[in-house]
Amino acid sequence: MxxxxxxxxxxxxxxxxxxxxxxxxxxxxxxxxxxxxxxxxxxxxxxxxxxxxxxxxxxxxxxxxxxxxxxxxxxxxxxxxxxxxxxxxxxxxHASRKIHHTNWRDFISFPGDSRRLLAQNLLDPRPTTVVSGHFGNFEVASYVIGLLGFPTLALVRPLDNPFINRFITRFRAAHGQFILPRKGSATKVAAALEAGLNLALLCDQWAGRKGSRVEFFGRLTSCHKAIAVFPLSNQSPLVVSYFKRDNRAMKFECAFFAGADPLQGGEHLQSSLSLTQWYNHQLEDIIRLKPEQYWWLHRRWKNKCWIPPKRKAA
Incomplete structure (x- = not known):
């Protein structure tokens, strides 16, 4: 009762x-x-x-x-x-009411060769992992990437309020983005990768004591290991990108910032830890472009990540 x-x-x-x-x-x-x-x-x-x-x-x-x-x-x-x-x-x-298939160029620009590089990686037959951080407007980015015809799979932590969570999920999935909860979706993610579906992930979420410990702006933090494991295990590209406001509201710059491909090699691809450290350094450089567009209220660093996880008794 x-x-x-x-x-x-x-x-x-x-x-x-x-x-x-x-x-x-x-x-x-x-x-x-x-x-x-x-x-x-x-x-x-x-x-x-x-x-x-x-x-x-x-x-x-x-x-x-x-x-x-x-x-x-x-x-x-x-x-x-x-x-x-x-x-x-x-x-x-405003995004769903203003940005459409016919006018998206009025709101979004691509610096340099970003447009070609993003399309090239997203159209690769291998499943591309696209990572960004709590920088710029990553929510509108998820809407736009589907609008442009590139369906992706995103892993998110469901909001505590199921009604608000359903509403936000509808916005994110409006143009073909597939949303899965971060926990308990390993089988579905594996199936999606096998089918060649691209992943879109935020790479700056604290992963607890079991995550990979890397430096971010000179301080140790914890990152989810799976982000680096996905491209390494599938021998597929990882792209670091951003979607930031370009001086005015509803004016955005979408950029291919850096890329890593296991087939091309490189020191940063030697292990999941080295790849995790690499993309965190790329995110640092992105944030320096517009520091005010990063979530500094986000608890990116926690002292607990210094404590190694307890090992189970044999």
Missing amino acids: FAEGTENMQYARHWIEYLVFRGFFCLLQTLRIETCEWIANHVGWLFTKLIPFRTRVIDDNLRQAFPTWSSERRRQTARAMWEHLFLMLCEVA
């Missing part, structure tokens, strides 16, 4: 959260993108001055990543990061 009452309360809470979220999302869709930019300027002030949120975490991450920066520059970057996060949400709200 008590358990049933608890479940009903949880269901009601999730439903109320969903209604609030959808109401806010609909409000963003009614606003002009220029209005969203104006509001973003005030959101940055709100979360750095009036209602400081994760201020210590953000400042510590920035200080460790950019030790030569002054405290004022760190504060400015923190404020710009909050502006970016709000604009990111606004862009997600």
Whole structure:
């Protein structure tokens, strides 16, 4: 009886959260993108001055990543990061209504030879692993990559609220991206790779004590081993890319930043650990392009990754 009452309360809470979220999302869709930019300027002030949120975490991450920066520059970057996060949400709200098959060129540019290199790797008969981080607008990137005709498989951690999770998943899968939960999907991922489906993964999620320990901005962190194992075991390409805002909201730059192919060799392809360290260094260089577009509130470094996992008794 008590358990049933608890479940009903949880269901009601999730439903109320969903209604609030959808109401806010609909409000963003009614606003002009220029209005969203104006509001973003005030959101940055709100979360750095009036209602400081994760201020210590953000400042510590920035200080460790950019030790030569002054405290004022760190504060400015923190404020710009909050502006970016709000604009990111606004862009997600507007993307499905504004970006279509016929006009995507009005919103997205490819620097240098990126367009050809991305297409070449995504059309490779081998399953390509495309990695990026919590940088730029990776949510709109997942929408656009399907819009351009490149279906991918993404592994995500489901949100706690099932209604919001279903809504976000529909957006991500609108143009053919396949979404699987991060845990318990090994068999389906193996089948997808065997079928030649490309993977799109965020490579900067903390993996706990069992992950690969590598340096990221000079500090040890933990990364999921599978990201490097996929291309090495399948002898297939790994592409490091980014999808960042290009000065204005709803204007994006999509780039092929670096690539690794086991068939071509290289020191960084000697092991899963060396490949993991390599793509983390590439992500560092990407973040330096626009530091304010990275999630510095993201707990990328945790002391627990210094503690080796306990070995089971023989």
